[in-house]
Amino acid sequence: MNIDKKPKLTLFHCLNSFKETSSMFDGCQAKTVKMACSSMTKDIHLLKAFEAGADAVLVLVCPEKGCRYSEGSMRAKKRVDYVKTILDDIGMDSRAIEYIQHDSQKTTGLIKDIIQNNDIRA
Amino acid sequence: MPKKYNIHTKAAPPRFYPVGKYGIIEDRENCAGSCKECVKKKCVYDIFKENYLHMSEMEEPEYLYTCNSCFRCIQECTKGIFSRVINPEYREIGDEYWTPDVLNRTWYQAHTGSIPVSGAGYRGPFVGKGFDSMWTDMSEIVRPTRDGIHGREYINTSIELSRRPERLAFNDDGSLAVEVKPIFDIPLPILFQQPDFGVLSKNVLISMLKAAQTIGTKLFIPACDVNDEIMSFASCIIPLVTKDNFKSYSSLLNNVDVVEIEYESGVEKVFESIKAINEKLVISVGLNLSSDVDYATIGVELSKANVDTIHVYADKHGREFDSEKPRFIKDMLRDIHLALIDAGTRQQINIIASGGICMAEHVNKAIICGADGVTIDRSLLIAMECRLCDRCKDGLACPVEFETIDANYGSNRIVNLMGAWRNQMLEMLGAMGLREARRLRGEVGRSMWFEDLEKENFAPIFGERKVAIDVG
Numbered sequence: 001m002n003i004d005k006k007p008k009l010t011l012f013h014c015l016n017s018f019k020e021t022s023s024m025f026d027g028c029q030a031k032t033v034k035m036a037c038s039s040m041t042k043d044i045h046l047l048k049a050f051e052a053g054a055d056a057v058l059v060l061v062c063p064e065k066g067c068r069y070s071e072g073s074m075r076a077k078k079r080v081d082y083v084k085t086i087l088d089d090i091g092m093d094s095r096a097i098e099y100i101q102h103d104s105q106k107t108t109g110l111i112k113d114i115i116q117n118n119d120i121r122a
Numbered sequence: 123m124p125k126k127y128n129i130h131t132k133a134a135p136p137r138f139y140p141v142g143k144y145g146i147i148e149d150r151e152n153c154a155g156s157c158k159e160c161v162k163k164k165c166v167y168d169i170f171k172e173n174y175l176h177m178s179e180m181e182e183p184e185y186l187y188t189c190n191s192c193f194r195c196i197q198e199c200t201k202g203i204f205s206r207v208i209n210p211e212y213r214e215i216g217d218e219y220w221t222p223d224v225l226n227r228t229w230y231q232a233h234t235g236s237i238p239v240s241g242a243g244y245r246g247p248f249v250g251k252g253f254d255s256m257w258t259d260m261s262e263i264v265r266p267t268r269d270g271i272h273g274r275e276y277i278n279t280s281i282e283l284s285r286r287p288e289r290l291a292f293n294d295d296g297s298l299a300v301e302v303k304p305i306f307d308i309p310l311p312i313l314f315q316q317p318d319f320g321v322l323s324k325n326v327l328i329s330m331l332k333a334a335q336t337i338g339t340k341l342f343i344p345a346c347d348v349n350d351e352i353m354s355f356a357s358c359i360i361p362l363v364t365k366d367n368f369k370s371y372s373s374l375l376n377n378v379d380v381v382e383i384e385y386e387s388g389v390e391k392v393f394e395s396i397k398a399i400n401e402k403l404v405i406s407v408g409l410n411l412s413s414d415v416d417y418a419t420i421g422v423e424l425s426k427a428n429v430d431t432i433h434v435y436a437d438k439h440g441r442e443f444d445s446e447k448p449r450f451i452k453d454m455l456r457d458i459h460l461a462l463i464d465a466g467t468r469q470q471i472n473i474i475a476s477g478g479i480c481m482a483e484h485v486n487k488a489i490i491c492g493a494d495g496v497t498i499d500r501s502l503l504i505a506m507e508c509r510l511c512d513r514c515k516d517g518l519a520c521p522v523e524f525e526t527i528d529a530n531y532g533s534n535r536i537v538n539l540m541g542a543w544r545n546q547m548l549e550m551l552g553a554m555g556l557r558e559a560r561r562l563r564g565e566v567g568r569s570m571w572f573e574d575l576e577k578e579n580f581a582p583i584f585g586e587r588k589v590a591i592d593v594g
C-alpha cells in the first residue's frame with residue numbers, strides 16, 4: 001500500500017471571486033469544478049466525485065445574501081447536508097464533504113488548513 | 123492531368139469535453155414531481171439524458187455545458203425550475219481577440235473538418251476593429267455551383283516561397299537570357315509556426331510536423347529546438363537562425379529547403395555565406411513589425427537583395443510591437459505591399475504575415491492586404507483542444523493534458539482544421555470569381571472597407587463623421 005499517496009480533493013465552486021493559485025492545493029491532487037451558481041451542485045454530482053476517487057469534496061459558495069440567484073447558496077447547503085446524511089448512512093465519514101461560505105480574506109487560508117490539518121483522509 | 127490538391131479530413135472527437143457556452147440551473151427542490159410533463163424528457167438535443175449518461179460512466183464530475191439554448195425547458199416547465207446561464211469558464215477562455223467563439227469554432231472544425239455554419243445569422247455589430255472593418259466582395263455569386271467547390275473548375279491555393287525574376291528576357295537563339303531559379307511552392311498559403319507558449323512536448327511538436335507533412339506545408343521552428351527526434355521531418359522544417367549563429371547549424375541547413383534569418387542591419391551580407399552552405403536554400407528574412415523601424419523601407423531594401431521571402435511578424439493580436447497606439451497588420455501589410463510596388467520589386471519576392479490570424483477569413487483578408495501567405499501558431503494549439511487558459515504560464519496543470527497527446531491524433535485534428543479553412547478559402551475565392559490564391563494578392567478591388575463605404579454611401583446624406591470610429 002502506498003502510504004505517500006496524495007489525497008484527492010474535488011472543489012465545486014461558484015465563479016464569483018474565487019481564483020485558483022498555484023500553491024493553493026499543495027499537498028493534494030485537486031480538481032476544481034467551476035459553476036455559474038453553486039446551486040448547480042446536485043447531490044448526485046457530489047456523490048459522483050467520491051465515486052471518481054475523491055477523498056474529500058468541498059463546496060465553495062457565495063454568502064447567502066450575496067447570491068446572484070438569491071437562493072443558490074441556500075440550496076447548495078441543503079444538498080451538502082443531504083449528502084452528509086447519505087455518507088453517514090452508508091458508513092462513510094460525513095466530514096469528507098464540507099461547505100464553505102466564500103470570504104475573500106479567509107477562503108484560501110481555510111482550504112490550506114483543511115489540507116494541512118489532514119482533515120482530508122489520505 | 124496533374125492530381126488535384128485536396129485535404130482529406132477524418133473526424134477526431136475531442137479527448138475532453140469542450141467548454142460549452144450554455145448551461146441550465148435547476149432548482150430541483152421546487153419540482154412538482156407529478157406533472158407528467160417533464161421537459162427533461164422532451165429536450166430535442168437530449169442534453170439531460172446525456173448528463174445522466176455522463177454520470178453513469180463514472181467519469182470525473184463535470185458539468186456539461188452542451189445546452190443549445192433553445193429555451194424549451196425554461197418555457198415549458200410547469201413549475202419554472204430552470205434558468206439558462208452562460209458557462210463561467212466559457213467567458214474566461216481566450217481574450218478579447220481570441221474570443222471564446224473563435225475557440226469554440228476552431229474546436230468544431232478540428233473535430234469534424236467541416237465548415238461551421240450558423241442558422242441564427244450574424245448578430246454582432248456591423249463593424250469592428252482589425253479584420254472586422256473589411257469585407258470580401260462576393261459579387262460573383264450568380265448561382266449555386268453545379269458541382270461544388272471541389273468540382274471541375276479547380277481553384278489553386280498554392281503560393282511560391284522562391285524568388286522570381288523581374289522579367290523574362292531571351293537571346294537571339296530563343297534561349298533564356300536571365301537566370302531563372304527553380305520554383306519552390308507550397309500547396310496552401312498557410313504555414314505553421316511553433317507557438318511561443320504552451321506545453322510543447324515532443325508529441326505536440328510531432329503532431330504539428332506530421333500535419334505539415336500531410337498537407338505539404340512547413341513549420342517555422344527555432345534552429346536550437348531542432349533535435350534528432352524531429353529530424354525525420356526535416357523537409358517540413360524552416361529553421362530560424364540569426365546572422366551570428368547560422369554557421370553552427372550548417373548540417374541542418376543542408377537538409378532543409380527553406381531557412382529564415384532574423385532581420386538585423388547588414389543581414390543581406392550573409393546571404394552568400396548561407397548559399398555557400400546549401401545552394402538551393404530558399405532564404406526568408408524575419409522582420410518584426412515594430413513602431414521604431416520603418417518596415418516598408420526595410421522591405422524595399424531586402425527585396426533588392428537576394429532574398430526570396432520576407433516574413434513579417436505582428437503580435438498575437440495582429441498589432442504592431444512597441445507602440446502606444448499599435449497599428450493593425452492589415453494596414454502594415456498594405457504599406458509594405460504598396461512600397462514594394464512603387465519600388466517595382468513586388469513581383470519578385472513573397473511576403474508571409476504572422477500574428478492575428480485566427481479564422482479562415484483572415485487568411486484571405488491578409489492576402490488581399492498584400493501578403494502572399496500567412497503563418498498560424500495559436501490555432502495549432504487550439505486545434506489540439508488548447509483553451510488559452512494560460513494555466514501553463516502560471517505553472518498549473520493543463521486541463522486538456524497536452525503532455526499526453528498522441529501525435530497521430532494531434533496531427534489529425536490540425537489536418538481537419540486546415541481542411542475546413544481551405545474549404546472556406548475556396549468558397550470565398552469562388553464567390554470572388556478567382557481561380558488562384560495568387561491572384562488575390564493585393565486585390566483590394568475584391569474587398570470593401572468600412573471607411574470607404576461610409577464615405578461613399580453615408581457622407582453624401584449625413585455629412586462627414588465628426589468623431590472617427592477607431593477601426594484600426
